[in-house]
Amino acid sequence: GVATEQVNTNSQLFEFIKKFEGCYTKAYYCPSGVLTIGIGCTNTKWTAKGTITIEQCKEAFNEDIKTFE
Numbered sequence: 001g002v003a004t005e006q007v008n009t010n011s012q013l014f015e016f017i018k019k020f021e022g023c024y025t026k027a028y029y030c031p032s033g034v035l036t037i038g039i040g041c042t043n044t045k046w047t048a049k050g051t052i053t054i055e056q057c058k059e060a061f062n063e064d065i066k067t068f069e
Helices: 011-021 054-065
Strands: 024-029 035-038
Touching: 011 054, 024 054, 035 054
Parallel strands: none
Antiparallel strands: 024 035
16 A cells, blocks of 8 residues: 655644735636636636635645645
8 A cells, every 4th residue: 555644734833835926815817827816826716806814824734734744
C-alpha cells in the first residue's frame, strides 16, 4: 500500500502566506483576468459572494491548500 502523511495547516501558515500574497476580502480580477478573492482563491463558491470575511478567507485558504497536502 501507499503510506500517506496527514499535514494540518494552521493560522501560522495562513499568516505567513498572507504577508507575501496579500488577502483580499473583496473579489477582484487578477492580472490574468481570473476572478479571485482571499489569498488567490478562484473557487466560485467564494468569488461569487463578492465579499467575504477574514475568517472566510482562512476557510477558503484551508480548502485550497488541501489540494497540496
